[in-house]
Amino acid sequence: MDKAITHDPLVLVARRAAAAGAEVLAGRDESQFNISDKSAVGDWVTDFDRASEEAIRATITTSRPSDELTGEEYPSAKPLNPSGVRWSIDPLDGTINFVRNIAYYCSSVGACQLEEDGTETWVAAAIVAPALQVEYFAGKGLGAWKQDLRTGKLTKLTGPVDSPAKILGTGFGYDAQRRQFQARVLEEMLADYVNVRRIGSAALDLCLVAQGSLDAYAEYGTQEYDWAAGALIAEEAGCAVGRPATYPGWQYAGLVDPAKLTEPTS
Known part of the structure; x- marks a missing residue:
């Protein structure tokens, strides 16, 4: 694996933050769900969604207190002197799967950099799926990787190969x-x-x-x-x-x- 991505500061924070959220999800306990609807029936939120986002925010803020935080479950947090980096957090993507014990759910953390022209460029990302025991991460210009959390095996991701059976x-x-x-x-x-x-x-x-x-x-x-x-x-x-x-x-x-x-x- 390219050393650049293993040492990229934003990728490192993204990976730590996604892992912190996933650790909360790994403690899945049906008696502690406390399910409620948000925008519609079936658009569920649980105490695990909220606890995961709290863990992710705390991890990012510890390392980067001047970064802006936006997430699914809590209001945005913008420091007085923002760094120009903003984090977008989905603490539990796949809440219905989580509740129904289907393994496809994860904690997802992405970071973007504010440019001089006012646009934002996505620069770092990490996703951890605890039930699948897999981590995905990427950095802008640094490639994308998958890690098997059981074995530690790393695989560089290269996308699909064109096929007649798509x-x-x-x-x-x-x-x-x-x-x-x-x-x-x-x-x-x-x-x-x-x-x-x-x-x-x-x-x-x-x-x-x-x-x-x-x-x-x-x-x-x-x-x-x-x-x-x-x-x-x-x-x-x-x-x-x-x-x-x-x-x-x-x-x-x-x-x-x-x-x-x-x-x-x-």
């Missing part, structure tokens, strides 16, 4: 109208793929494209914290990546025809 990953929202729109677009896209997978975690969908297990991923209506880390990991693995700011409401990675990613009609 598989698409996707997801669906909690709102019925949004699901209907997503299903219509999916029907249009199916001609390009032989099958579809619904993993239940956008962050891990993006990692699966990065490692070549999925050929593509596309989902409408994701939030920044859903894709912040995973999109950089896929990008550094050499995948084409489109973020919602560029493609109206869509996050995609891999072998996708962006022309098919339309907007909902009223």
Whole structure:
């Protein structure tokens, strides 16, 4: 593995923070869930979501007290003299999987750097899936990597190889109208793929494209914290990546025809 990524300060903090969040999730205990709905029925949050985000924030703040923090469960925290680095945190991506004891859930941490022109560049990412015992991480210009946490084996990620038997990953929202729109677009896209997978975690969908297990991923209506880390990991693995700011409401990675990613009609 390139020493540059092992010594990159933001990648190191991202990895420590994602590991801290995942350690909370590894203590999964059904009696301690305390489930409630957020935006809609089924859009669950648990005490583990909150505890994981607290652990991630504490880890980042200990190392980088001048960085801005944004996350899924708590308000943004902006220091008086910000460094120009902002962290986007999803403490538990795949909450439904977590509650229902399906292994595809993770802690996801991404960092972006504020540029002089006011834009932001994503520069560091780490995702840890405790039930799968796997870590993914990447740095801007430094490549993307997967680590088997059981054996310590490291693998450089290089994305999917074009194949006539392509598989698409996707997801669906909690709102019925949004699901209907997503299903219509999916029907249009199916001609390009032989099958579809619904993993239940956008962050891990993006990692699966990065490692070549999925050929593509596309989902409408994701939030920044859903894709912040995973999109950089896929990008550094050499995948084409489109973020919602560029493609109206869509996050995609891999072998996708962006022309098919339309907007909902009223």
